Amino acid sequence: MAVEPLFGTRAQRAFIITIAVQAIVVVTMVALTFGMVRADAGTTFTNLGFKTLPCYLALFILAEIFELIMAFDALRLRNIIQLMGIVLFHGALIVFSALQVHETHVAIYNCQSCVTDPNHLWDKVQRFLIVAPCIVAASWFFLLFWIKQLYAEFGWVIFHVVGANPKFKSMYQFYQIFICLLKFDFFCFVGVTMQLLIVVLSKDSAEFGVTIAAIPVVLLLLAGCARAVKHEVKWLMTISLSLMVPAMSYFLYKLDRFYAPSTEDQYISTRATLTVFTVVAFLLLLASLAIGIKCFRDFDKGLHESKAHGQSYTPVKMQVIDAFRMGGMSERQASYFPGGAPLQQQISIE
Known part of the structure; x- marks a missing residue:
């Protein structure tokens, strides 16, 4: 049998899909927040206090693209250590997304004169801001589950290298x-x-x-x-x-x-x-x-x-040598077994 290629197993596909889906959802939530505040503030959106919102959006887009590239790279290289790093990075995203709830609140209420009704605007965007860390946190638990399977799948690669x-x-x-x-x-x-x-x-x-x-x-x-x-x-x-x-x-x-x-x-x-x-x-x-x-x-x-x-x-090819199908083996191959005859199934790595 052969070791599965890139995205050849359910764990690999699920890992990258989990990151991609949460990235789309979170960036959408952040973009909606940005759009609502910009629409309400109008021309005063360029006020210094509101600059945190486009920065927040840009950072999240950067973070999600970076995480997706890192995940693809880790799966391509069968790199367990990088996968562990991604889990820690994803945990940091939870903290970052939670901090942005406070930072956006500060931005809106520090620029009360720039918006129609700060309380109404905050009530509108708060739900989207809270969804972001919740989605990131939920996806983090899924990543932990898939990494456990990937560890078993990739654990022998350092031996190969x-x-x-x-x-x-x-x-x-x-x-x-x-x-x-x-x-x-x-x-x-x-x-x-x-x-x-x-x-x-x-x-x-x-x-x-x-x-x-x-x-x-x-x-x-x-x-x-x-x-x-x-x-x-x-x-x-x-x-x-x-x-x-x-x-x-x-x-x-x-x-x-x-x-x-x-x-x-x-x-x-x-x-x-x-x-x-x-x-x-x-x-x-x-x-x-x-x-x-x-x-x-x-x-x-x-x-x-x-x-x-x-x-x-x-990917390394692996072959199962069946003890009951050795009749067609060459003399050289059969000599690897005691007495020149196979006793049980063997696994060879080419």
Whole structure:
């Protein structure tokens, strides 16, 4: 028999469908909220306090697209660690969607003069805002159920890539964790940057220019780090890991700006979400640095070939050799059994 290809099993199909369906429902709820507030506010919708709503919509679209791509990538590579990362990311989406109920409430009541009746508008959009975290939470439990089945289906893939050596298995798992962390670093950085550019920063401010300039630097850092660890390029890995320290310092600096008396007013409309994103981004970078150092220490220990080519996973064919159908086997094949004759069913992996 053959191992099922991509989307060849019910668990794989159900996992990706669950993410896709909840993405459509949640983005629809957020878009309806955005549309209702925009229609009620009219030309005053450009007020600074309302900027949190288009930012909220943009972040959710980004998050759902990112999660869908990550899920497809994890299923394609049979990557259990990335699937676990998706579950944690989905849990963070529950928190984010719940925070937006409070943030939208603040936006509407801080701009009471911009809407016809803030109480009536809040009553209209509240139900849609509450549906979002409920749907995300419900789908999270379904994902846990399907991942349990996917774990059983994909659990032997590391053996296929690195063999039975437990030391190689451990090193490869740290490599997978590091690559997964880099992907989530990318999302958190884009999330923080998007909120700053849409909601907070003035285009004429120096901080706006610094934030724009930081985008290509951080993206090159993450891409360079991924390439360095995959191909074991020591000088590039050293530079990439070193740059993570100032990147973490930048997030701590921004966190201080959110609550400093001189600057807190400009962040008030989206401070809760920005704080969560910034803290998570800092912790992810810290974890990336620690795991990256571990991966760096594993360079030149025989794992390069597995990292360079192991991700290009192709389903392994398995054959059941029936003890009662061995009559047509060649002499060479039969010699693998005691006495040259089969005693029981055997499974071979080609």
